[in-house]
Amino acid sequence: MSNNVTEKTEELVLPILERLDLELVDIEFEKEGKNWFLRVFVDKTGGVDIEECGQVSEQLSEKLDAEDPVTFPYFLEVSSPGVERPLKKKKDFENNIGNNVYVKLYEPLHDSKEFEGVLKSYEDEVAVLEIKIKTRKKEIEIPFDKIAKARLAVTFN
Template identity: 80%
Template sequence: MSNKVAEKTEELVQPILKELNLNLVDIEFEKEGKNWFLRVFVDKDGGVDIEECGQVSEKLSEKLDNEDPVTIPYFLEVSSPGAERPLKRREDFHKNIENTIYIKLYEPLDDEKEYEGILKSFEEDIVTLEVKVKTRKKEIEIPFEKIAKARLAVTFN
């Protein structure tokens, strides 16, 4: 059910975002405790403010009420993706070259399922990540289709 809700929500929210010059980052429909949450993460260059999130929420809420794709009670939340934003689309990887990212894989690569490092390149569906191994830096290549989750990683120097 959650995939269908996310797909329908994306279909409904895209015209709103286009009108407001915002970008869709992610949509989640998940249960926390006994409550369901429909979360829509939006952004633009320079970031989004609370008024923009409110506009999207108001307009999307109206469309969701009319189309009624969700048959159970839920809470709608529209927000910025924050510092550790998810990387889902290929363009997300292209935009974040030289940033520190965290990647979780479906299956181990070199006996590891999780990596954190600097995104060096993304070409031909291969993510090249510079990781630290003890005191050395090394580059690893990760096929895009093996990535279960990826997000920006906040580092403190």
């Protein structure tokens, strides 16, 4: 059911985002405690502000009410993905070369399932990360289909 709701929400929100020149980052539909939450994460170069999130929320809410893909009470939240933005699409990787990222894999690679480092390149569905092992830097290649989760990672220097 959650898949149908996210698919229908994506179908409804994409024309709204196109008009507002915003990008869809992710949609989540999940239960927390007794409540259901439909979360839509949007972004644009330079970031989104609260007014843009409000516009999307208002317009999407009207469409969701008309289409009614969820037959029980839920909360709609439209927001920015924040500084640790998820990287879900290949385009997300291409647009974040040079940034620090955290990657979690489905299965171990080089004896680890988690890596954090600088995304050096993304070509032919392979992400190249420069990671630090103690004081040494090493580049590792990670195939896109092995990545379970990825996001930008905040670093404190």
